[in-house]
Amino acid sequence: MKYTRPRGTHDITPLEIARWQRVEHTFQRAFERYGYRGIRTPIFESTDLFVRAVGAQSDIVTKEMYTFTDRGGRSLTLRPENTASVIRAYLENGMHRWGGIQRLCYEGPMFRYDRPQAGRYRQFHQVGAEAIGSASPALDVEIIQLVVEALRELGFTSVDVRVNSVGTEASRVRYRQVLLDAIESRRADLTEDALARYRHNPLRIFDAKEYSAAFKEQLPRISDYLVDDDRVHFDGVQNMLASVAVPFTHDVQLVRGLDYYTRTVFEVYGGERSAQSALCGGGRYDTLVAECGGPDTPAIGMSAGLERIVEALPATSRTPEEVGPHYYVVCAGADAEARALQAARILREFGSVELDVSGRSVKTQLEAAGKKKARVAVVVDAAGPEVAYHDLAARTDAKVGFAALREFALQSKK
Ligand code: AMP
Numbered sequence: 001m002k003y004t005r006p007r008g009t010h011d012i013t014p015l016e017i018a019r020w021q022r023v024e025h026t027f028q029r030a031f032e033r034y035g036y037r038g039i040r041t042p043i044f045e046s047t048d049l050f051v052r053a054v055g056a057q058s059d060i061v062t063k064e065m066y067t068f069t070d071r072g073g074r075s076l077t078l079r080p081e082n083t084a085s086v087i088r089a090y091l092e093n094g095m096h097r098w099g100g101i102q103r104l105c106y107e108g109p110m111f112r113y114d115r116p117q118a119g120r121y122r123q124f125h126q127v128g129a130e131a132i133g134s135a136s137p138a139l140d141v142e143i144i145q146l147v148v149e150a151l152r153e154l155g156f157t158s159v160d161v162r163v164n165s166v167g168t169e170a171s172r173v174r175y176r177q178v179l180l181d182a183i184e185s186r187r188a189d190l191t192e193d194a195l196a197r198y199r200h201n202p203l204r205i206f207d208a209k210e211y212s213a214a215f216k217e218q219l220p221r222i223s224d225y226l227v228d229d230d231r232v233h234f235d236g237v238q239n240m241l242a243s244v245a246v247p248f249t250h251d252v253q254l255v256r257g258l259d260y261y262t263r264t265v266f267e268v269y270g271g272e273r274s275a276q277s278a279l280c281g282g283g284r285y286d287t288l289v290a291e292c293g294g295p296d297t298p299a300i301g302m303s304a305g306l307e308r309i310v311e312a313l314p315a316t317s318r319t320p321e322e323v324g325p326h327y328y329v330v331c332a333g334a335d336a337e338a339r340a341l342q343a344a345r346i347l348r349e350f351g352s353v354e355l356d357v358s359g360r361s362v363k364t365q366l367e368a369a370g371k372k373k374a375r376v377a378v379v380v381d382a383a384g385p386e387v388a389y390h391d392l393a394a395r396t397d398a399k400v401g402f403a404a405l406r407e408f409a410l411q412s413k414k
Contacts, residue, residue, distance in 0.1 A: 006122070007116055007122065008113075008114065008116040008120075008121050008122025008123065009121065009122055009123045010121060010123075010307075016310070019310050019313060020306065020310055022154070022317070023127075023154060023306055023309050023310055023313070024107060024127065024306070026150050026153050026154050027105075027107070027127040027150050027304065028105075028107075028127075029150075029153075030146050030147075030149055030150040030153070031105040031129060031146070034103065034129075034142065034146050035103050036103040036104060036105035036129050036131075036146075037103065037104060037105065038104070038105055038106065039086060039089060039104040039105070039106050040106060040108065041079075041082065041085035041086060041088070041089045041106070042079075042085070043078060043079055043108070043109065043111075044076045044077060044078050044079065045076065045077060045079060045084070045085055045088065046074070046075070046076065046077075047065070047067050047075040047076060047077040048075075049077075049084050049085070049088055049292075050065065050077050050079070050080060050081075050084055052084075052291065052292070053083070053084035053087070053259075053260055053288060053291070053292065054080065054081065054084060054258050054259060054260065055201070055258060055259025055260070057197055057200040057201060057204075057259070058257055058258060058259055059207075059257055060080045060081070060112060060257065060258065063113065064080055064112040064113045064114055065077050065078075065080055065111075065112070065113065066078040066080075066111045066112075066113060078111035079110055079111065080110055080111060080112045081110055081126075081258070081303065082106055082108070082110065082126065082128055082303065083128075083130060083258075083260070083285065083288070083301050083303075084260075084288075084292075086104055086106065086130050086301075087130075087132075087288055087289055087292050087294075087299075088292060090102065090104070090130075090132060090289070090294070091289070091292055091293060091294045095132075096132075096289070096294050096295055096297060100133060101131055101132065101133040101134050101139070102130075102131070102132045102133055103129065103130075103131050103132075104129065104130045104131075104132070105127070105128065105129040105130075106126075106127070106128055106129075107125065107126065107127040107128070107306075108125065108126070109123050109124070109125050110123070110124055110125070110126050111123050112124075118276075118311075119276070119277045119305070119307060119308045119311060120277075121307055124305055124306070124307050125305070125306040125307065126303040126304060126305055126306065127303070127304050127306060128282075128301060128302055128303030128304065129143060129146065129301060129302055129303075130299060130300070130301035131143055131299060131300050131301070132289065132297060132299040133297055133298070133299065134298060135233075135286060135298035136236075137233050137234075137236030137237040137240060137264070138236075138240060139300055140237045140263075140264045140266075140284060140300050141237060141240040141241050141244060141246070143282065143300055143301070143302050144161060144163070144241065144246060144248075144266055144268070144282075144302070145241075145244055145246055146302075147268050147280050147282075147302055147304060148161060148246050148268065150304075151268065151270060151279065151280075151309070154309070154313060154314075154317055155313065155314040155316045155317035156270045156271055156312075156314060157271065157314070158270075158271035159247075159268060159269070159270060159271065160247075160249070160268070160269040160270070160271060161241070161246060161247065161248035161249070161266060161267075161268050161269075162248065162249050162250075162251035162254050162266060162267050162268075162269070163237065163238070163241070163248050163249075163250060163251065163254070163264060163265070163266045164222070164223070164250060164251050164252060164253075164254040164255070164264075164265050164266070165222065165223065165226060165230055165231075165233070165234035165237075165263050165264055165265070166203060166222055166255055166256075166261055166262065166263065166265055166283075167222055167225070167226045167227065167230040167262070167263060168227070168229070168230055168262050168263060168286065169262075169287075170227045170229075170230070171222065171225055171226045171227045171230045172203075172222075174225050174227075175220070175222050175225035176202050176203075178220045178225065179202040179203070179205070179219060179220055179222075180198065180199065180202045182218075182219050182220055183195075183198050183202055183205060183219075194208070201259065203222070203255040204255070204257070205219065206219075206253045206254070206255045207255060207256070207257050213253070216253050217253075221252045222252070222255075223250070223252055230263060233263050233264070234263065234264065237264055238250065248266075251267075254266070254267060256281060256283060260285040260287070260288045260291075261283040261284065261285055262283075262284050262285060262286045262287060263283075263284040263286065264283055264284045264300065265281075265282070265283035265284075266281070266282055266283060266302075267280065267281045267282075268280040268281070268304075270309070270312045277308060278305075278308075279304055279305060279308050279309050279312065280302055280303065280304035280305070281302065281303065282300065282301050282302030282303060283300065283301070283302075284298070284299070284300040285299055285300070285301065286298040286299065323373070324372045324373030324374045324375070325351075325352045325353060325354040325372060325374050326347075326350065326351025326352045326353065326374070326375050326376065327344075327347040327350075327351055327352070327353045327354070327374060327375070327376045327377075327378055327409075328353075328354050328356065328365075328368070328369035328372060328374035328376070328377045328378070329343055329344050329347065329353060329354070329355045329356060329377075329378050329380060330356055330362055330365040330366060330369065330377055330378065330379040330380065331355075331356060331357055331365070331380060332362050332379060332380065332381035332382070333381065333382060334359060335381075335382035335383075336380050336381045336382045337357055339380050339381075339382065339402070340355060340357070340380040341355070342402075343378055343380050343387060343402070343405060346405050346406050346409065347378065347405070347409055349406070349409075350409045350410065350413050351375075351413070354372065354374065356368060356369075362379060365377075365379075366379070366390070369390075369392065370392060374392060375391070375392060375393045376389065376390065376391050376392060376393070376412075377390040377392055378390070378405075385401055385402060386399045386400060386401050386402065387399075387400055387402060387405060389405075389408065389412075391412065
């Protein structure tokens with residue numbers, strides 16, 4: 001073979017597409033039920049947008065971006081996530097003047113130069129939602145509830161929600177110093193690089209894979225340092241999650257790797273099959289809109305990785321029923337192709353049609369119709385006034401005049 005796909009990417013073949021679409025449609029329906037409306041943004045944006053929004057020191061910006069200079073000398077980056085782009089679009093399209101809360105949802109590919117492994121790709125796909133314009137903890141609960149509902153509908157029976165609060169700046173000022181002191185006391189164990197990163201944002205240490213959970217357990221916890229407003233907000237989230245019967249755990253080490261989060265952060269796991277990696281993550285980002293040049297506007301968002309969900313789908317919803325075409329149109333020779341196109345056009349009014357122009361024998365084409373699980377095979381020849389109409393499901397055969405084909409198909413479908 002001459003070409004292979006780039007490392008960290010994957011193809012979705014027709015054998016898998018039904019599963020993908022099932023996941024996409026399930027989320028789309030959930031978005032609709034909750035009043036979220038679609039938004040699509042470009043796959044590349046100015047590099048600056050991600051550096052500012054995601055954080056200059058974040059792993060995404062320092063190690064994972066696909067950045068290039070275009071022919072006009074601009075620095076552009078393939079989007080590593082979609083929140084920054086959605087906020088850019090929200091402001092650029094004046095949506096902050098539309099009033100009320102904007103509930104937006106999206107799906108599409110994201111790009112991160114990550115180390116490829118199970119559930120980790122360089123091009124992956126996310127569905128996500130952003131709710132912009134309210135600081136109420138009810139909105140945090142709504143978005144978590146939406147994800148849990150969609151995952152349950154997909155057959156995940158033990159959805160596991162982990163929440164934490166990373167507070168606002170007021171909480172973090174106090175906490176950062178305490179945490180940094182604890183980290184500095186261990187500086188002998190750290191590289192200069194890591195130390196620089198933690199000095200910028202000490203919360204990052206909780207994401208660092210080189211430290212054990214036991215080590216992290218001993219570090220001070222943000223939840224012990226939340227200022228009153230942040231505490232009230234987080235209590236509100238937990239109480240309301242309980243009131244809508246969404247089971248959750250408070251994960252004191254959950255901080256998430258993007259700089260823009262404030263207050264609530266959460267991750268959703270799908271039970272045993274996805275125990276290792278989160279299917280979905282999200283959080284509140286109450287300062288991002290203002291940082292991007294807009295008015296002070298609180299917001300929360302979530303995104304779910306389609307690869308991870310598809311790979312972790314429970315067995316009960318893994319094998320979609322294979323559905324063949326309704327009609328399979330067999331051409332008796334190349335001369336019959338023009339008439340076959342006409343027949344196919346008529347039959348498409350009543351169902352899906354697969355047209356066989358492979359040039360194979362009628363017998364082979366009929367066998368193919370059976371293999372494809374078509375319900376009806378229609379054999380068309382070049383000159384004959386009739387077509388042979390084989391109802392493969394009912395095992396009946398008929399000769400039907402070409403002019404009467406529409407009426408016959410209509411009657412047969414009733
Ligand atoms: P994040 O934007 O990092 O919060 O990720 C949100 C979700 O996207 C995760 O929970 C994963 O399901 C998915 N995700 C993130 N990075 C990758 C990746 N490299 N490959 C596949 N899925 C990913």
